């Protein structure tokens with residue numbers, strides 16, 4: 001944000017990483033994974049919203065609205081979440097986190113990041129999410145990160161510089177107990193962005209999304225978990241500048257495959273009358289074409 005970017009705009013970038021499971025079969029799934037699509041709708045406030053979502057689900061993992069608010073949500077590893085998973089108190093569908101994804105969708109009904117985050121904080125106070133995680137919202141002038149884990153929540157406000165999250169907390173870091181993949185990805189993203197601080201563009205964030213340092217595997221930003229473990233499903237970058245329509249790029253599929261492909265990334269400026277999402281991104285064909293299934297085991 002601000003002086004960290006080449007033109008003073010806000011640049012928001014996020015990957016969507018999801019785990020798979022043998023039970024994920026049927027028309028919404030492929031290769032035991034949720035098919036990812038770009039949804040396109042006009043919300044209750046009359047704003048156009050584009051978001052990366054699991055096919056057939058209403059919640060958004062990453063999204064942007066035509067008023068210039070971008071947002072995302074991600075899981076946050078904590079010792080308590082690991083304990084609940086171990087004893088069966090949470091299940092796969094809690095882990096896939098439609099509740100946080102619905103909060104993101106609702107947040108994007110607001111015309112600025114402040115309105116979005118107030119809405120989220122209200123709902124988190126009423127009902128904590130089934131699993132810990134972050135919700136982030138940004139507009140051209142400010143950004144917010146809500147860290148939330150059951151009974152504890154924290155709000156971070158950003159007006160300037162670089163803010164990074166992986167699947168972990170900053171303010172609530174004491175709850176984490178360390179997670180090698182999140183720690184490695186966090187360090188790599190920060191290294192990448194700091195090296196370009198003052199000259200950052202949306203293309204730099206797209207390069208981060210497909211980064212394979214420390215991998216490809218569980219430790220790379222473009223995460224390639226083996227078997228049913230977490231893999232990257234897609235990515236979004238958005239440039240937000242005051243008085244301009246948001247400039248977006250959605251990558252469908254594994255970022256290292258989708259980003260270099262001529263038809264793996266959907267780009268444009270989001271206005272209420274911008275062209276509709278191309279069919280391949282809306283129906284999952286682009287995702288199927290660019291999703292790289294689990295790597296074979298090393299020999």
Ligand SMILES: [Zn+2]
Nearest residue numbers: 216222254256
């Ligand atoms: Zn990759």
